[in-house]
Amino acid sequence: MARVRWARKCAARRRNGLPCGNYAISGGKVCRVHGGSARQVRRAAQRRLLEASAYRALAAAMERLKRERTDWAVARVLAASDVLGIAVEQLVRSDVWSAAAISDHPDLHAPEPRLRFDRRFGPRGTAATQKVKRDAP
Ligand SMILES: [Zn+2]
Incomplete structure (x- = not known):
């Protein structure tokens, strides 16, 4: 993400x-001259910057989730249409589930995309949990 100058x-x-x-x-x-170098002012400024970057990260994550879920849903519908031999316009929601039940098409069994945060903004966890994550495949 581009840096945003204050x-x-x-x-x-x-x-x-x-x-x-x-x-x-x-x-x-x-x-700086009008109080900006005072410790409490600098600290509040730091907090505002962090808050702003967290909001931007959330907005970016939501945008990405929207995009990924759309792609996921479209792929499922297309796969269901393929498996059942029904035109996309004639499919109903339950057809996707029926297709998933009778076929092992990867698009029908792909997990639904979830909200992901940039690592920098996610929960830090303890050193122990971070080690476990790092060791996991
Ligand atoms: Zn000034």
């Missing part, structure tokens, strides 16, 4: 009442 102007005003004009710190609302 390009936001500082919310503070100068003594003469005009806007500061500097860029805010990454993830923040104010520039």
Whole structure:
């Protein structure tokens, strides 16, 4: 995913009442000079950046799931049409299940795609569970 730069102007005003004009710190609302270097402000900015990237990861995962489920469903319908010899337009939902019951066509038995997160955003788990996952085939 492309990196998204935080390009936001500082919310503070100068003594003469005009806007500061500097860029805010990454993830923040104010520039370095107007409080952006304070620890609590930097920490809040970090949290906002992390939150934003988590939302983007979720949106990307949902888009991917939608695409994969459509492909999965289309492949099932086409396979059912093939196995039963019924035109796609005439198939009903239960035909897919009937076709799966009588045929071992791989598209009819492919598991339904599930929501997958980028590893960076998934649960970290303990070192022990990570080791188990790594050792699994
Ligand atoms: Zn400023």
